[in-house]
Amino acid sequence: MKTTLAFLIALVATTGFSQEKTIQERLGYSKDTKLLIIHADDIGVSHSENMATIHSMEKGSVNSGSIMVPCPWFFEIASYAKAHPAADFGLHLTLTSEWDLYKWGPVTERSKVKGLVTDKGFLNDNNEAVHKNATAAEVETELRSQIERAKQFGIDPTHFDSHMFCAVSQPAFLSVFLKLGREYKVPVLLNHDFLKNFANIDLKKYVGKTDVVVDQLFMAFPPDYEKGMSNYYGEVFASVKPGLSCILLHASYDNEEARGVMGEHTGYGAAWRQDDFNFFTSENCKKLIDANKIKVINWREIRDKLLR
């Protein structure tokens, strides 16, 4: 009798009223709470990116980030993550290697994921090349290798997202991405508007109301950078609405190494990343969070409350 009652309550909780709840309510907050994840991408790509991101998490306002397992500086950030188990690190699942002269290959042996690599043994430069050459099975093999390698190095990922959004850039890859998130019981970064605009994907066909979907996703694009990062992020903080929002940023020092990696590229280049670092370690950023009555939340809290 007791079991049956509990079962009924659980049934109601998962199929009835809970479906009407907002994500902030499912997380235990009031309906008017503006939850925000302040998230650094591309950790592991370089020493500069590692150091700047760690600083922006320890001293600044960044409260989450994701690590690129195939990159040369992965071991450094993995060691940091292992030594700082409370820090919020997910995996920036990686299918591309976009810079000109500083590149990386897959974690999986190349012969097993031939469609993912160029004739030089590096991951493809861009998402279109991945679409053209790789199968969803190869994508799954490689992303699984990255996840298992991260675990081997002591990382307990709090979430998955995807470098250059490649893993959500077409339906077959998105299905792999969702499958891996469910299997490893971690939230994956999803947003209805973004997927519609970026990949013409109707996310409603793929997720149910119990999945974690971010209501607002923000990331600076070149026109935003041109008007100044402080101006752009000032507007972003002012536009955060009740619900779960996420800002994606890229923190690095603008030093010789970063300029070596990013070369002449201005989009997401070394100066851009220094500006991101400067903003998210500023007092102004902290004031804007308070002034806009924003409650920061990280992926670990979301994972542990909703998926574990």
Add this chain to the structure above:
Amino acid sequence: MKTTLAFLIALVATTGFSQEKTIQERLGYSKDTKLLIIHADDIGVSHSENMATIHSMEKGSVNSGSIMVPCPWFFEIASYAKAHPAADFGLHLTLTSEWDLYKWGPVTERSKVKGLVTDKGFLNDNNEAVHKNATAAEVETELRSQIERAKQFGIDPTHFDSHMFCAVSQPAFLSVFLKLGREYKVPVLLNHDFLKNFANIDLKKYVGKTDVVVDQLFMAFPPDYEKGMSNYYGEVFASVKPGLSCILLHASYDNEEARGVMGEHTGYGAAWRQDDFNFFTSENCKKLIDANKIKVINWREIRDKLLR
């Protein structure tokens, strides 16, 4: 008749008088010529190492260097080498990955050279671990992969040497190293005294008088660094004798990246490499070369005169 005479002359040249000739004479110089290769190791390990080495070759006194194919910044230096075909680049054949948190794996797929890699997929930290775990066949497979990859990226290697001297650290590996040099028709770095002291190998058992062997090999060790690089290299230049000599150095800027790679290590660390860079780009270095009547020579000249 003409052909027969030419043949006889060639026969005498390769089997008779030539065996009595010094290496400087075989190269077309007088017996009292002090030939010196000024050689930068470890190119490709980092952006800092690449930039400092290129500067020390273009503006300083360094006239040769060798590239580590498995390292993260290989593609950058390979592109430079391809664009500068007169520059003297060999391969720093690599069987180890010695730094703590910045590491690399083999070029060959890991499953084919299991003895060369740790359980994390990186090359072993030190030569002893390679001796313990790897076979000569695995060493040959991996070194061949590195050579073929270098060629694929447009490098025409002028010579081979070996990172941390691992490829000459035991007889079976030395045999592979010599075999690859002969096969690819490039000189490999060899020195009687060094091999005796470092690996208790009697090089006379492995080479004939037509092989290229360096008469004097110089490289700073920690006690040399402690007395100051200018003092050490001043003594080195003064001690160069007639014959073929080689100085091995390691040029890097002492910047955030280099300190990230080399961490707390002082031996061949970031400050050490900056000191090497400073000396070999100094006017003092150029004066010492002249004052000691040294004739610089690179591996390309040696390769093309003696092996091609």
